[in-house]
Amino acid sequence: MTFLDRPDAMVTQELTADGVLLVTLNRTARANSWCEELELDYYAAFDRAVIDPAVRSVLLSGNGRHFCPGMDSDLLREITAQGRVYMSGRRPQTFLRTVPKPVVAAVSGACAGIGFVQAMMADIRFTSADARWCTAFGRIGLVAEDGVAWRLQRVCGDAIASDLLLSSRVVDGEEAARLGLANTVPDGVTVFEHALAYATELTHCSPASMALIKGQLLLDADETAEQARLRARAYLARAKMGPDYPAAIAARDTGTQPAFAGLSAQHGYLPNGLPTWGWTLSTD
Numbered sequence: 001m002t003f004l005d006r007p008d009a010m011v012t013q014e015l016t017a018d019g020v021l022l023v024t025l026n027r028t029a030r031a032n033s034w035c036e037e038l039e040l041d042y043y044a045a046f047d048r049a050v051i052d053p054a055v056r057s058v059l060l061s062g063n064g065r066h067f068c069p070g071m072d073s074d075l076l077r078e079i080t081a082q083g084r085v086y087m088s089g090r091r092p093q094t095f096l097r098t099v100p101k102p103v104v105a106a107v108s109g110a111c112a113g114i115g116f117v118q119a120m121m122a123d124i125r126f127t128s129a130d131a132r133w134c135t136a137f138g139r140i141g142l143v144a145e146d147g148v149a150w151r152l153q154r155v156c157g158d159a160i161a162s163d164l165l166l167s168s169r170v171v172d173g174e175e176a177a178r179l180g181l182a183n184t185v186p187d188g189v190t191v192f193e194h195a196l197a198y199a200t201e202l203t204h205c206s207p208a209s210m211a212l213i214k215g216q217l218l219l220d221a222d223e224t225a226e227q228a229r230l231r232a233r234a235y236l237a238r239a240k241m242g243p244d245y246p247a248a249i250a251a252r253d254t255g256t257q258p259a260f261a262g263l264s265a266q267h268g269y270l271p272n273g274l275p276t277w278g279w280t281l282s283t284d
Contacts, residue, residue, distance in 0.1 A: 011041035012063075013048060019056035019203040019262070020196065021049050024063050032062040033072040034114045036087045042118075043091060046099055050269055053262030056203035058099065060122055061106040061192055070113025070136055093146035096121035097218055098270040100211035100263060102202050106195035107173070107182060112136045117148045120155065123214070124198065125182035128191040131173035133181060138168040154221060156180040206244040207263045208275040215274045235274075242277045 014022040023045045025032040032038075049055045062068055079086055096103050096118065105122035112134040119125055119133075127133070137144055144152075144165050152161035160179050164171070177184040185194035202210070212235050220228040239245055244260050251258035267273035 009041050010035075010038040011045050013045050015052075015054060016196075016200070018200045019054055020199045021045070021052075021055045021058045022196075023049070023058055023060045025061070025068055026063045028064040030072055031066045031110065032064065032068045032115070033075075034068060034070060035072045035075050039087065039090070046096065049099055049101055049103075050267075050273070051265035053207075053264055055101060056207055056262065057101055057199045058103045059106060059192075059195055059199040060103060060118070061195070062109065064109075066109030067105075067107045067111040067119065067131070068113075068115025069110035070115050076140075093117055094121055094151075095269070097123075097214075098273075100214060100267055100270050100273050101207065102199070102210055102214070104195050104199045104202070105182075106191045107131050107133070108191050110134075114145070117146045120148055120151050120181070123217075126185055126191050126195045126198070127173035127176050127182035129173045129184065131176065131191075132170050133173070133176045134170045135165050135168050138166060204257065206248065206258075206260045208242055208244050208260070209239060211263060211267065211270070211273070211275055212239055215270050218270055238274075238276060242275060 010025070010027045012022075012024045012026045014024075016022065023042075025038065025042075027033065027035070027038055046058070049058050075086075093114070102124065103122045105119045105125045107119050107125060108128040108131050110132050111119050111127075112132070113136040116133060116135055135144065135148070149161065149165060152164065155161075156179050163169075164179075171179065171181075173182070173184060176182050185191050189197075216228070216231060216235060219231065223231075244258070247258040247260065263275065267275060
């Protein structure tokens, strides 16, 4: 269904009046544990985020007490007993980083395994104090899956990444914040309320600008400082060719809010789906 939720969807979608797409893991009978059907609904939700120009930012959360405790334990036992592949044709689980719109995660309760991976692939993460973060892989005889070792080293450094991955120890939300995994929230508000306010604030920024910045973050992480400088120079010229920069300057002069257009469906996922306004630039 295009842009519509099925009554039995394991991941629900709701677009706020401000343009925040609420993507909610909704398998509450199993504490939002991951399975094949949930993963497909998850893909569909982020496909909508990419192609719907009304979506300005995304808020990812879990319905109920938990974010996601990892892969469903019954499914893991079934896969092991049958010796079958979990799911063919999967997308890389790093794909949240290629969504051209900012993704904010609100984490409460259990956040482990593939749930930990999904939270780490969000652009900004907020955590409740009583959340329980855990990589989990070392405790079940697996490895750091889906590029999370790469991501963790860049988010919180080699020493902390090594600690969390090798020990698979559980850290609460306060320690997660100290380690740099996520930001805590002010007293008196829930993690969802704070994350929603933040995601709503992002809807006032230029969608084209945010897509270009996400492209820089995605590509610069694997390149030299000089390559990043050249890319920034090219992207700056690209941004100045678009309508948002002059609109923002004009609005600043009049004290009004600029009316930025949403990203059209033609842009797609990053890194190729960057706004160009018909003009292609090279960073070489």
